[in-house]
Amino acid sequence: MNKKIYITGIGMISAIGDNVEQTLLAVAKGKSGIGELDNIITRHRNEIPIGEVKHTNEELIKMIGLHVDTIITRTTLLGMLAAKEAMVWAGIKDVNEYRTGIISATSVGGMSMTENYFKDFLDVEKSGGWLKYIETHDCGDSTEVIAKYLGIKDHISTISTACSSSANSIMLGARLIKNNIVDRVVVGGTDSLSKFTINGFMTLMILDKEQCKPFDAERKGLNLGEGAGFIVLESERAAEGKEILCELSGYGNSNDAYHQTASSPTGEGAYLAMQKAFKISGLKPEDIDYINAHGTGTEVNDMSEGTAIERIFGNKVPRISSTKAFTGHTLGACGGIEAVLSVLAIKYNMVYPSLNHINQMSELNFTPTKTLTTDKPINNVLSNSFGFGGNSSALIFSRH
Amino acid sequence: MEAFIKGIGIVSPQKTFNTHEFLTELKEYNTNSLRCVEPVYTEFLNPVLARRMGRTVKMGIAASSVCLKDSGVEMPDAIITGTALGCHEDTEKFLLAIIDNDEQFLTPTSFMQSTHNTVSSQIALQLKCMNYNFTYVHKGFSFESAVLDGLMTLEDSDAKNVLVGGHDEMTDRHFTITQRAGFWKQENVATMDIVNSKTPGSVSGEGAAFFMLSNEESDKNYAKLRAVKMIFNPGSEDEIENGITDLLYEKGLTTDDIDCVIYGISGDVRFDNSYYDIQKTLFNTNTAAYFKHLSGEYQTSSCFALWEAAMILKTQTIPKSILIGENKKKHIKNVLIYNNYMNTYHTVFLLSQC
Numbered sequence: 018m019n020k021k022i023y024i025t026g027i028g029m030i031s032a033i034g035d036n037v038e039q040t041l042l043a044v045a046k047g048k049s050g051i052g053e054l055d056n057i058i059t060r061h062r063n064e065i066p067i068g069e070v071k072h073t074n075e076e077l078i079k080m081i082g083l084h085v086d087t088i089i090t091r092t093t094l095l096g097m098l099a100a101k102e103a104m105v106w107a108g109i110k111d112v113n114e115y116r117t118g119i120i121s122a123t124s125v126g127g128m129s130m131t132e133n134y135f136k137d138f139l140d141v142e143k144s145g146g147w148l149k150y151i152e153t154h155d156c157g158d159s160t161e162v163i164a165k166y167l168g169i170k171d172h173i174s175t176i177s178t179a180c181s182s183s184a185n186s187i188m189l190g191a192r193l194i195k196n197n198i199v200d201r202v203v204v205g206g207t208d209s210l211s212k213f214t215i216n217g218f219m220t221l222m223i224l225d226k227e228q229c230k231p232f233d234a235e236r237k238g239l240n241l242g243e244g245a246g247f248i249v250l251e252s253e254r255a256a257e258g259k260e261i262l263c264e265l266s267g268y269g270n271s272n273d274a275y276h277q278t279a280s281s282p283t284g285e286g287a288y289l290a291m292q293k294a295f296k297i298s299g300l301k302p303e304d305i306d307y308i309n310a311h312g313t314g315t316e317v318n319d320m321s322e323g324t325a326i327e328r329i330f331g332n333k334v335p336r337i338s339s340t341k342a343f344t345g346h347t348l349g350a351c352g353g354i355e356a357v358l359s360v361l362a363i364k365y366n367m368v369y370p371s372l373n374h375i376n377q378m379s380e381l382n383f384t385p386t387k388t389l390t391t392d393k394p395i396n397n398v399l400s401n402s403f404g405f406g407g408n409s410s411a412l413i414f415s416r417h
Numbered sequence: 418m419e420a421f422i423k424g425i426g427i428v429s430p431q432k433t434f435n436t437h438e439f440l441t442e443l444k445e446y447n448t449n450s451l452r453c454v455e456p457v458y459t460e461f462l463n464p465v466l467a468r469r470m471g472r473t474v475k476m477g478i479a480a481s482s483v484c485l486k487d488s489g490v491e492m493p494d495a496i497i498t499g500t501a502l503g504c505h506e507d508t509e510k511f512l513l514a515i516i517d518n519d520e521q522f523l524t525p526t527s528f529m530q531s532t533h534n535t536v537s538s539q540i541a542l543q544l545k546c547m548n549y550n551f552t553y554v555h556k557g558f559s560f561e562s563a564v565l566d567g568l569m570t571l572e573d574s575d576a577k578n579v580l581v582g583g584h585d586e587m588t589d590r591h592f593t594i595t596q597r598a599g600f601w602k603q604e605n606v607a608t609m610d611i612v613n614s615k616t617p618g619s620v621s622g623e624g625a626a627f628f629m630l631s632n633e634e635s636d637k638n639y640a641k642l643r644a645v646k647m648i649f650n651p652g653s654e655d656e657i658e659n660g661i662t663d664l665l666y667e668k669g670l671t672t673d674d675i676d677c678v679i680y681g682i683s684g685d686v687r688f689d690n691s692y693y694d695i696q697k698t699l700f701n702t703n704t705a706a707y708f709k710h711l712s713g714e715y716q717t718s719s720c721f722a723l724w725e726a727a728m729i730l731k732t733q734t735i736p737k738s739i740l741i742g743e744n745k746k747k748h749i750k751n752v753l754i755y756n757n758y759m760n761t762y763h764t765v766f767l768l769s770q771c
Contacts, residue, residue, distance in 0.1 A: 135513070141593070212515055270549050272548065
């Protein structure tokens with residue numbers, strides 16, 4: 018089981034850019050993508066800022082080159098763009114050369130279409146081409162359309178563990194390679210905004226009415242976002258002769274078992290997930306150069322995660338930031354997007370700023386990095402993702 | 418990657434819950450939509466919680482509780498579920514509230530319970546189980562993905578007992594909607610007539626089944642789960658055939674070694690051909706059984722088939738109600754399940770006597 022897992026491709030789309038290149042430019046400028054919502058009609062539009070991908074579905078369809086009338090959801094479109102970028106990056110031309118799989122993750126799947134047509138679906142008097150959206154509702158649908166687009170069919174699955182979904186898909190991909198089920202696998206996740214999600218988080222009263230402020234004493238909640246992030250994992254054999262971006266050296270999954278939607282004050286699940294990731298990687302906390310935190314900006318998450326991090330790292334917490342103030346919280350996609358950002362952190366020896374942080378939390382001793390920093394080598398990055406239902410995951414990325 | 422099935426808990430349209438009886442009392446229906454015989458939930462959940470939970474969550478928790486008891490495991494080393502639609506009732510409830518009240522006056526309960534991982538996380542919460550926890554949501558591969566992960570977890574970690582389950586629920590609204598997409602039969606069909614109904618559409622179903630996969634030998638184990646295989650959208654019958662023969666070859670078996678094949682025949686004239694083709698080309702003389710007339714068709718229905726296979730091996734009997742033709746074997750050593758969901762998700766399980 019000591020097989021190495023190589024990362025050979027990355028791709029992402031979010032409020033800060035349609036691809037990796039645009040993302041890097043936005044990061045360099047310290048420019049957040051969180052702002053007004055344009056593509057969803059909701060009465061909450063002016064109440065909350067959101068990290069939206071600034072393209073209509075029609076524009077996304079055009080970017081991919083599909084027929085204008087294609088029956089397809091936004092979740093799928095975002096996923097296609099990011100997964101394709103990762104495949105191109107990895108230089109995979111012949112999918113059948115090795116056993117290739119795809120694991121995607123999403124929290125709401127085709128909900129952004131279902132919610133528009135739900136009443137019409139139920140009204141048997143009404144009929145139209147939109148009836149085809151009945152079959153795009155399931156979470157697995159987006160994965161299949163992406164798989165067909167990429168020509169992948171050897172192994173296909175979808176994960177939904179709320180906001181830890183795509184971190185789990187990355188972890189599963191590594192295990193599938195180690196267990197000799199596939200040789201390489203496209204892993205990550207995709208989630209589009211929907212009225213369902215916006216209203217759900219409104220009822221939970223954990224949305225900040227201004228830009229989110231992860232790990233700030235005055236934090237008021239999270240900003241929602243949308244997007245997709247995928248990476249390509251390959252076995253040593255499949256990756257031979259290729260440029261290796263970095264390795265996925267550790268992963269851990271645990272359950273907080275505390276509350277359906279809130280994390281425990283001591284961050285037990287987070288603590289255990291990080292501990293497991295260290296065990297698999299063989300690394301020690303002092304080897305970590307940068308933590309890409311889950312850092313949603315909610316009262317509960319940042320307290321719980323921060324506590325768990327201090328339990329692991331003591332008073333030697335490395336540089337740490339949350340990139341959610343750039344992208345918003347992209348739910349089922351955040352683990353994938355943050356994996357791409359973690360890979361880039363290693364590639365460019367870069368620590369992202371935790372935007373909007375002003376006030377030190379009195380409960381924690383560490384202060385997040387506030388400016389883009391490139392002065393030190395970044396060899397190992399820890400990336401956390403936690404979700405409803407106590408699902409807690411941690412990934413460790415390491416220089417090759 | 419192999420594991421023993423150490424315990425089972427199953428809620429289905431048949432009287433399968435909290436019993437070791439194997440279909441001794443058949444429930445026959447005349448319908449195009451089968452619903453579960455539901456347990457009394459207050460035995461497993463506090464009544465306040467039970468009132469707030471959706472049906473699939475309650476069925477999942479009840480089935481997992483029985484599975485834990487049946488296997489004598491208090492704390493599983495992992496909890497892994499597969500569900501295509503997750504908590505559909507809660508999802509519908511919240512969605513309708515958004516539409517009907519124009520995004521106002523909403524309460525969080527149904528949203529909180531609408532996430533697909535609610536069952537696996539509620540089990541963890543009830544047991545205070547902080548171990549590996551995962552939820553697969555890939556249509557007709559949801560349960561199979563969970564089983565594969567269960568087998569991998571026993572292999573690549575120090576886990577000894579892994580709780581693996583599949584669950585999906587049907588709601589009136591979802592039936593209406595999917596009926597419009599042509600999923601189900603227009604007409605009612607009697608349980609024992611489903612196999613020969615030869616009309617488009619199947620009889621919808623639902624259920625929840627949990628299995629304790631273990632690497633510990635015990636006299637009480639039901640069966641040995643030896644493999645699970647998924648074949649996505651095969652281009653031809655050959656691809657399925659090769660998938661099955663490759664799997665048997667890997668396990669050192671031939672088609673003659675399979676004492677009983679359980680087919681996912683749903684009565685849907687559009688999709689049943691693949692079963693008859695596989696029977697004709699690979700298992701012409703083997704004993705044949707089926708299950709969807711009892712469970713109904715749903716994306717995780719293979720969890721009912723896995724129960725059936727485990728019970729056949731443990732009891733060494735094949736009830737008449739699930740047999741197609743006659744049972745030609747006295748001693749049943751190997752059972753193979755071949756299922757497909759809507760002809761896109763083809764899956765195979767191999768089980769052997771302990």
